Amino acid sequence: EQIKKGNYDHFMQKEIHEQPHSLTTTMRGRLRDNDVVLGGLKDHLKTIRHSRRIIFIGCGTSYNAALAARPFMEELSGIPVTLELASDLLDRQGAMYREDTAVFVSQSGETADTLLALEYALENGALCVGITNTVGSTLARKTHCGVHINAGCEIGVASTKAYTSQIVVMVMMALAIGADKISTQSKREAIINALPDLPNKVSEVLKLDNEMKDLAESLIEAQSLFVFGRGYNYATALEGALKVKEVALMHSEGMLAGEMKHGPLALVDETLPIIVIATHDACFSKQQSVIQQLHARNGRLIVMCSKGDASSVCPSGSCRVIEVPQVADCLQPVINIVPLQLLAYHLTVLRGYDVDQPRNLAKSVTTQ
Ligand code: G6P
Numbered sequence: 589e590q591i592k593k594g595n596y597d598h599f600m601q602k603e604i605h606e607q608p609h610s611l612t613t614t615m616r617g618r619l620r621d622n623d624v625v626l627g628g629l630k631d632h633l634k635t636i637r638h639s640r641r642i643i644f645i646g647c648g649t650s651y652n653a654a655l656a657a658r659p660f661m662e663e664l665s666g667i668p669v670t671l672e673l674a675s676d677l678l679d680r681q682g683a684m685y686r687e688d689t690a691v692f693v694s695q696s697g698e699t700a701d702t703l704l705a706l707e708y709a710l711e712n713g714a715l716c717v718g719i720t721n722t723v724g725s726t727l728a729r730k731t732h733c734g735v736h737i738n739a740g741c742e743i744g745v746a747s748t749k750a751y752t753s754q755i756v757v758m759v760m761m762a763l764a765i766g767a768d769k770i771s772t773q774s775k776r777e778a779i780i781n782a783l784p785d786l787p788n789k790v791s792e793v794l795k796l797d798n799e800m801k802d803l804a805e806s807l808i809e810a811q812s813l814f815v816f817g818r819g820y821n822y823a824t825a826l827e828g829a830l831k832v833k834e835v836a837l838m839h840s841e842g843m844l845a846g847e848m849k850h851g852p853l854a855l856v857d858e859t860l861p862i863i864v865i866a867t868h869d870a871c872f873s874k875q876q877s878v879i880q881q882l883h884a885r886n887g888r889l890i891v892m893c894s895k896g897d898a899s900s901v902c903p904s905g906s907c908r909v910i911e912v913p914q915v916a917d918c919l920q921p922v923i924n925i926v927p928l929q930l931l932a933y934h935l936t937v938l939r940g941y942d943v944d945q946p947r948n949l950a951k952s953v954t955t956q
Contacts, residue, residue: 592743598943600744600835600936604929605794607749608787610739611922614753615760615783622780624763632733635715636765637665639689643714645672645705646693647953649747649827650754654693656823657758660918664766664776674701678708686713693758694718695742695750696952697725704956706730719757721750735761744944745951746834748929751827752922756786759918782916789913793926796910800927803890803908804934807861813838814852814862815928816845816878819871824921828863828928835946836935845871845878858886865924866901868894869917876901883907892924 596602603610618625629636636642642661644654651673662669667689672682678701684690690709694702697720706727709716718727718734721742728734739753763779766772807813813832817825822844829842843852845864856862862882866875879901882889889907893900894914902909910927914920936943 597937598744598933600746600748600933600943603742603744603749604926604933606740607752607794607926608791610749610753611756611787611790613738613740614756615786616738618760619780619783622777623767624760624780626735626760626764628733628735629717629761629764632715632717633764633767636689636717637667637768639667639715640685640687642667642669642689642691643672643684643709644669644691644693645674645677645702645709647674647699647701649751649830650693650695650699650702652823652827652830653751653754653758654691655826656755656820656921657762659820660759661762661765663918664762664769664772666766666769672705674699674705677705681708684709684712684714688712688714689717690714691717691719691761692727692731693720693754694725694727695721695737695747695754697722697727698952698954700954700956703727703730719754719761721753743951745946745949746831746932748831751925752790755922756783756919759783779916779918782919786915786919786922789915789923790926792913793923794930796912796927797930799910800930801934803910804931804938807931807935808938810861811839812860813840814855814860815840815842815865816848816862817842817865818845818874820869820917820920821865821867821871821924824865824924824928825863827925828932831929831932832935834949835932835941835943836939837941837947838935838939845875848878848881853881853885856882856885856887858888861888861890863890863892863928865892866897867892867912867920867924868897868914869920879907892927
């Protein structure tokens with residue numbers, strides 16, 4: 589087992605640091621001449637473009653990856669995009685039609701809830717697309733078409749590299765679906781040009797490792813942690829909080845910053861640590877005002893911002909700042925999750941918990 593871990597102490601740590609490589613393999617052979625080629629989808633693109641809705645379905649981290657994908661999938665495809673937690677879709681027996689494209693996201697391709705939701709979508713006549721890391725998995729076999737994320741084997745129970753590769757696959761999928769849409773061509777080209785450099789940007793953000801360890805030391809005793817995000821990074825807030833919850837066994841909640849004043853604000857005091865994701869995008873000024881409101885209530889703030897923005901997100905210098913490299917807005921969630929993965933990892937080690945086999949959890953939940 590130690591051989592498989594290489595120079596790392598844990599699989600989760602190894603998989604976090606492997607992301608520049610896993611993202612490279614996810615994109616390998618798929619970006620060509622200003623275009624995206626996804627072999628597993630090409631015969632179905634026309635049907636997808638004509639569908640009346642794209643529904644993403646998944647559980648846990650895979651659901652969060654779909655949440656990260658929704659804004660740009662909607663933007664680049666022009667098709668309404670909805671999201672379903674697999675178990676909730678089944679509980680409700682939610683509406684699903686022949687004109688729908690149902691996209692199932694699952695690292696293992698064997699999660700029972702996701703597979704049951706797939707059966708349900710097949711029965712209802714939807715076009716079923718699979719996004720998985722596991723060649724030959726039930727999901728890969730039973731869907732009509734799909735894309736492998738090619739992130740390499742993920743062993744740590746807490747998903748890390750699969751999350752970032754899932755997002756990149758969904759970016760590529762959005763680019764492929766939106767290929768014939770004139771109004772978004774310049775944005776599309778900008779993303780295609782930015783993708784090859786993404787692994788380098790991830791290498792850059794991984795250099796925050798010691799800083800995140802230091803932050804984890806300051807949070808060891810905390811009872812709770814809040815993470816606020818919005819827009820492209822609403823998913824980052826949920827996924828960052830999920831990582832902390834899963835492995836560091838600390839109560840942690842990811843929340844939509846736009847909902848802060850409708851409840852969560854009541855919990856803010858000088859002891860509760862709050863991470864606010866405020867990297868530069870269309871929501872930046874809204875996040876600046878969230879920071880001001882939290883500041884006015886003496887919140888214990890940790891702000892994630894784009895490099896060079898520290899003084900504009902925290903003019904008083906009283907909050908802790910995590911500066912990350914800026915990339916195209918729809919790729920920013922791939923960068924922003926990395927410091928939070930590192931934070932969850934270090935918090936777990938410092939609190940003395942099992943990193944790779946967290947209490948009560950399984951890598952793949954194959955029963956309902
Ligand atoms: C379990 C794992 C999570 C994972 C989820 C979905 O709960 O502990 O890490 O995100 O299942 O798994 P999947 O293989 O479908 O992506």
